[in-house]
Amino acid sequence: MAPATTPPPPGSMTVPPLFGWEAILLVLVVVGVVAVAFVAFGAMRAGRSDRSEWQAWLDTRSASYRQPADEDEAAV
Numbered sequence: 001m002a003p004a005t006t007p008p009p010p011g012s013m014t015v016p017p018l019f020g021w022e023a024i025l026l027v028l029v030v031v032g033v034v035a036v037a038f039v040a041f042g043a044m045r046a047g048r049s050d051r052s053e054w055q056a057w058l059d060t061r062s063a064s065y066r067q068p069a070d071e072d073e074a075a076v
Contacts (some may be wrong), residue, residue: 008014
């Protein structure tokens with residue numbers, strides 16, 4: 001027969017204070033990594049579309065400053 005264990009004194013903790021925090025910490029780390037990856041991917045994608053829109057705007061802007069055909073012939 002096993003020896004009888006003495007009960008802990010009143011007010012003492014029977015479970016360690018960090019019991020179960022490993023799982024919560026793991027979930028928080030995974031959520032953080034996913035959030036950083038989402039922001040990084042979104043920044044890369046937005047940069048590409050903004051650049052193409054900016055290039056298109058510059059192309060149309062440059063095209064509007066061309067001289068009309070009448071002025072080209074008069075200058076020659």
